Amino acid sequence: MAASAFAQTAAPTPAPSPTATPRIDQREVNQQHRIAEGAASGQLTAKETQHLEKEQARIDNTEAKAKADGKVTAKERRKLTREQDVASRDIHRAKHNKRVAPTAG
Template sequence: MKGYAMKTTKLFAAVLVSAFVLPAFAQSTPNLDKREEHQQERIAQGIQSGQLTAKEAQHLEARETKLANDEAMAKADGKVTRKERRKLQREADRDSAAIHHQKHDKQTR
């Protein structure tokens, strides 16, 4: 039980840190940035409420990290094209659906 609490605490700390790091990226995708922040909050809430297991939260965090990395790559040349923006929005849609699915799959910690 002690190891589980430690993992959950570390995971929750990672969620909080990423919530502060994500807004540091350039603001050429403000809607996506708001979505990422909201999704981070949903994951954190799921951890706190017990709706997400540590493994589920870790998987969702990995998806959010990939989205942030993809966004950084799109912004690397200084402009996010319409095609890149659509791709990022679709990825965010899939991540949002995954968060919903994991929070409502009847698994608890």
């Protein structure tokens, strides 16, 4: 009987922060890694890398604006997801086009 009483008095898990964006943040990390990988392998030219990095910076700015008022709304999350979808396609296209970075040597 004491075990069931203990289970009922367990502390509730805290509610997530209204500005928490863990999926968006993880996706951002993944996309940065893909860009760095493409630049290191030569799949991305310097100009392509610069363009993709600027695109990521714009997404960061959008996220900062969404968090500025203390709450990221569902509409703001959808906008961030759409921007990341576009960026993901851009990364894929740039990495798989025929352009390659010039090799040293």
